[in-house]
Amino acid sequence: MVSRSEAAHHPGVTTGILAGLGAGALWGLSFVAPRMLGGFAALDVTAGRFITYGIVALAMMGWGLRTRALPTGRQALAALGLSVLGFTGYYLLLVLAIRDMGVALPALIIGTIPIWVMVLGKPQGLRWVALLPGLVLTVAGLVLMADLHGGDAAAGQAPAAHFGRGLAFAAGALVSWTLFALLNAAWLRRHPEVRAGDWANWLGVATGLGGLLLWLAVGTPAARLAATPGVGWFVLLSFAIGFGSSWLATLLWNTASQRLSASLCGQLIVSETLFAILYAFLWDAQWPTAAQWAAVVLFTLGIMASIKAHR
Template sequence: MQAGTTPRHTAGTSAGILAGLASGALWGLSFVAPRMASGFAAMDVTAGRFITYGLVALGMMAWGLHTRRLPTLRQFLAALLLSLLGFTGYYLLLVLAIRDMGVAMPALIIGTIPVWVMLLGKPRGLRWAALLPGLVLTVAGLLLMADVPSAGQGGAGQELHFWRGLALACGALVSWTAFALFNAAWLKRHPEVRATEWANWLGVATGLGGLVLWLLAGTPAAELAATPGIAFFLLLCLAIGFGSSWLATILWNIASQRLSASLCGQLIVSETLFALVYSFAWDGHWPAPAQWAASVLFTLGILASIKAHR
């Protein structure tokens, strides 16, 4: 233990790390969900997840209204903006990317968020040269993985889908990186707001965004209800709306309150690793050698970044 570090501080840091890892495990489910609901439009998957999140959050707010306060207008506007960056807009881009290029590559691209959060939220006193090993390893893993989706696939149409998916995944990367930085900064400035409160406020804002998305571009209710597999789709929306959204957001807020933005960002690697595990389990096969190698390089890159941060 370093000088000046109290047991309470150490316990708080450990709890923050565990909360961040748990949120990553829950977020990993959202990567494989579009594959599981392949018979439904990307917009419906996105809207279903976030409308469910909004309903859960609204129910929790109503249940504890006598002990919890409502957000001010300024707080709700902040929640609305952050919900667009970290939930509705981000996940729509991600779902579209997964439809174009599968799970593995978008998962690895999103997995570089820890590096970007570290670069943009670098603590003072940390040398840029210390970050170089992690960056090199991560980029090497991504370059190796980039060849996997196109292996054995010819044709200009499929190539177009790959590059379009790559652009969408990068857009999702930018969106969530901004959310991670702004959300952590907001929570640090408002320690009086509890993690559950902020998750509920974000949830209501996200639910409104999901409803707007569905009304503008979603499948009409009657047509959606007649789609084969609708019962499974609704259960899936409940699982990712409650687990991958509401519960994961509470855990992430706990991590954001107890850890620095750059250290907190490193924990997002658990989302990528769980997403890959869930994807391979769903497909029923082991990763290809290139995928193994890319995952190892990627993980080593994150570990190098964590070491540099310490």
């Protein structure tokens, strides 16, 4: 994945790769968490994760207040808007998609984000024909996975009546995070004075605020939520994905982004999809079929081909 010459010029490349893979492993947990919390509303799962993220980020800002900057009003508004695209709004759509059609297909759809970011942000020197192999492989994998959805017990598929609705939710989540990736990168390029760690914490506080407002507006009342069977598991898992899949994963991804080229970072996003599918099959104690393996291979090869073309 990394040539000797590239490693020689980038001594931190191994650290970056490990950090990127770690972020992917943590992000993958967010796909299977709704399956593990089937007795709770999708909105409550979303709010629990991001309120936790906000609390952790706020604590980290307080801990390093003497050495960390505070956002200006415009920076705070930017963080709030981007937090909706990249966190609260995106994850709510994803949770709804998973509830309607299981984990595997939403994970694969979301896994195409690197390609969409690459297509929409294509450098002027890159020819469109160079992107074709990766796009064809990825679409082939998604079509194969979609054909399997009706009998995919491991993915916990819902009845066919809910599949179209779930597909719409997954597509909405894809659009939301793709916009976040493009706008967030553009914002950081315009503000090189903002450190990656500070920006991750500001996004976290904004995300926590958005999650809290969302829950207060349309979430399950606290008394009823507390009386729901399994609430202790809900709190524990909310902390796990709020701390791990949000705050820690964001810091790990920042580390990878600082040490690796954009092409290598894009390739490592594949790990999120693969870990999500792995967790789903482990949770259901079932093994993928040959066709499901083929879909995953096609999907992975498509991402890698697209990254190679971009590089």
